Amino acid sequence: MLTQYLFYFLSFLAIFSALLVVFSKNPVQSVLSLIVTFFAIAGHYVLLNAQFLAAVHVIVYAGAIMVLFLFVIMLLNLNEDSEPQKPGWIKFAATITGGLLMVVMIAALRSAAEMPAPQKVDASIGMIKNLGHVLFTDFALPFEISSLLFLVAMVGAVMLGKKEIHNP
Amino acid sequence: MNALLILSALGIFALLTDILGLKKILFPASIVALIGAMVASGLEWGHHTSYFNGMMCTDNTAILYTELLLFAGLMWFLICGSSIREHQTEHYAILSFALAGAVVMVTFSNLVMLFLGIEILSISMYIMAGSQKDKYSSNEAALKYFLMGSFSTGFLLFGIALIYGCTGSFFTSGIAAAIQQPMTLPHGMLLAGVLLILTSLVFKIAGFPFHFWAPDVYQGAPDTITAFMASVVKIAATAAFFRLFSMAFGSMVQEWSFTLCLIAIGSMMIGNMGAVLQDNLKRMLAFSSVAHAGYMLIAIITLNKFSEAALLFYITAYTLATLASFAIIIRVGQENGNGDVSSLAGLGKRNPLAAATMTIAMLSLAGIPPLSGFFAKYFLFNAALQENYTWLVLAAVAGTLISVYYYFRVIHSMLILKGSEEKISNSPIQIIVMLVLSALLILLGIMPDLLLSRIGS
Numbered sequence: 055m056l057t058q059y060l061f062y063f064l065s066f067l068a069i070f071s072a073l074l075v076v077f078s079k080n081p082v083q084s085v086l087s088l089i090v091t092f093f094a095i096a097g098h099y100v101l102l103n104a105q106f107l108a109a110v111h112v113i114v115y116a117g118a119i120m121v122l123f124l125f126v127i128m129l130l131n132l133n134e135d136s137e138p139q140k141p142g143w144i145k146f147a148a149t150i151t152g153g154l155l156m157v158v159m160i161a162a163l164r165s166a167a168e169m170p171a172p173q174k175v176d177a178s179i180g181m182i183k184n185l186g187h188v189l190f191t192d193f194a195l196p197f198e199i200s201s202l203l204f205l206v207a208m209v210g211a212v213m214l215g216k217k218e219i220h221n222p
Numbered sequence: 223m224n225a226l227l228i229l230s231a232l233g234i235f236a237l238l239t240d241i242l243g244l245k246k247i248l249f250p251a252s253i254v255a256l257i258g259a260m261v262a263s264g265l266e267w268g269h270h271t272s273y274f275n276g277m278m279c280t281d282n283t284a285i286l287y288t289e290l291l292l293f294a295g296l297m298w299f300l301i302c303g304s305s306i307r308e309h310q311t312e313h314y315a316i317l318s319f320a321l322a323g324a325v326v327m328v329t330f331s332n333l334v335m336l337f338l339g340i341e342i343l344s345i346s347m348y349i350m351a352g353s354q355k356d357k358y359s360s361n362e363a364a365l366k367y368f369l370m371g372s373f374s375t376g377f378l379l380f381g382i383a384l385i386y387g388c389t390g391s392f393f394t395s396g397i398a399a400a401i402q403q404p405m406t407l408p409h410g411m412l413l414a415g416v417l418l419i420l421t422s423l424v425f426k427i428a429g430f431p432f433h434f435w436a437p438d439v440y441q442g443a444p445d446t447i448t449a450f451m452a453s454v455v456k457i458a459a460t461a462a463f464f465r466l467f468s469m470a471f472g473s474m475v476q477e478w479s480f481t482l483c484l485i486a487i488g489s490m491m492i493g494n495m496g497a498v499l500q501d502n503l504k505r506m507l508a509f510s511s512v513a514h515a516g517y518m519l520i521a522i523i524t525l526n527k528f529s530e531a532a533l534l535f536y537i538t539a540y541t542l543a544t545l546a547s548f549a550i551i552i553r554v555g556q557e558n559g560n561g562d563v564s565s566l567a568g569l570g571k572r573n574p575l576a577a578a579t580m581t582i583a584m585l586s587l588a589g590i591p592p593l594s595g596f597f598a599k600y601f602l603f604n605a606a607l608q609e610n611y612t613w614l615v616l617a618a619v620a621g622t623l624i625s626v627y628y629y630f631r632v633i634h635s636m637l638i639l640k641g642s643e644e645k646i647s648n649s650p651i652q653i654i655v656m657l658v659l660s661a662l663l664i665l666l667g668i669m670p671d672l673l674l675s676r677i678g679s
Contacts, residue, residue: 158414158417159414161410161414162384162408162410162411162413162414162415163410163411164410165408165409165410165411166387166388166408166410166411168408169406169407169408191275192275193277193334194274195273195274195277195278195335196277196332196334196335196338199326199335199338199339199342200338202230202233202319202322202323202338202342203323203338203341203342203345205233205234205319206316206319206320206323206342206345206346206349207345209237209312209315209316209319209349210312210316210345210346210348210349212312213309213312213316213349213353214349214352214353214355216309218308218355218356
């Protein structure tokens, strides 16, 4: 019962702060609401018994990425006045497309709700021990391949960030 | 698998050459490694091995695409290797990793691998598009490509999540098996997932209505990188698209085929009509690549026993012609840099070999009979007609007729218009590349069985 209340509370918090992210005029306020959203989602992960994911989510998103966001906002000195105004028809088109995607997602989730509940799943599936086991056995190749991805990103960041020395 | 290992090793080696002082041998080493990878991946022919609990599977189609990717990579290194001077090691490393990502994309049998492959390839391309740091257009291309590309990756991930949510599997075979039992899975969720994945993949192959990035990025990126995008990225994305939709979603073809039909027709029309209006060569080829993405989608829509071979043949013909035309664009671009169709004026006198190669490439892209481009289109249309897609074929033929105009404009500019008389010389490597590519374009046109017989077996 408690989990259910917690679920509703976290969902409300996540959706409410997500709306604040979009609607608040001040960029710093947006970022702060985004942090709340991330924490609410991390709470959902804990409810689903995925502690590792919850911890990583908080560290990476609420920690690292949010700090970057704040830095960029401060360095660019963004505030209410400097927010660019989009023309009306772009807002209209964006509302239509976003609304259409929402309709599709609602239809998708409704079809899932009509299905019989899945058979009992292993509750310990999200635990660190199981996660590590799967990562180093079944998913060993993707795990290793993702190092290529990071290597590319790092080499690229160095290349783009390096100061050019122009030989005359 | 062998190719993947060799390419990753090559990338790491390239990064180390700066420290080890082996920069001189980087170019020959890359060529040797790529040839070695081609041989090594050829050794897996016919074994149909699956690696690491079915994460990737080297069936014969995957090997053929791998060979094609490696060949395109080899040709790319031969064409562009010597013209990369700034950040040479980084270029070599990132592009070999990009090739590794492309190989993952054509051999995957698990959606996680597909995602990683797409990301490795895309992130390399975002970086490479912006590699001319002092050029405004290059920065613009990189930023546009990065923003839109990461958005489409979001769609892909969301789609994969929905598919996993309703089928309970990341494996293409597992998904296919789950779709066979329609009673036990939420149909709406499956459709939404397929739609989101489709959106993202159509973006990656630059199909209508997600093609808006292609002209700007192709034009803004350095010539060498555009050549890589138009060949390797196109092969990998199209092959991955076909692989996913035939292996995982093949049994629900009638549910997504109509959407894909509209996308294909839109790509062919917008691509061909857009290309007519362009003066910039790279921009024109970008629109032409949108149109060709539309033709390739026909193979994915039809999904019968002919379409796999037809698609492979089409991609091969397209890649050969694209690489050949970019070899000339890069060579001419080194002489005078505005990159317009008119910059080719008088090339017939200035450099007859380049003009001849470009003519063959353009004729092949337009689908003129003795060349491979004609048979590529013929096999594709034939596959579509078997499934009674007459109207789709009619639209494709109409698109082809439009395309003749702008391909012939290039030929007209090279052979008939008068330009400067100054000769352009070819290095021995360039002569070899041009001869090999044009020979293959003619050879596959005369004897398409050389390639087609491989895929039937």
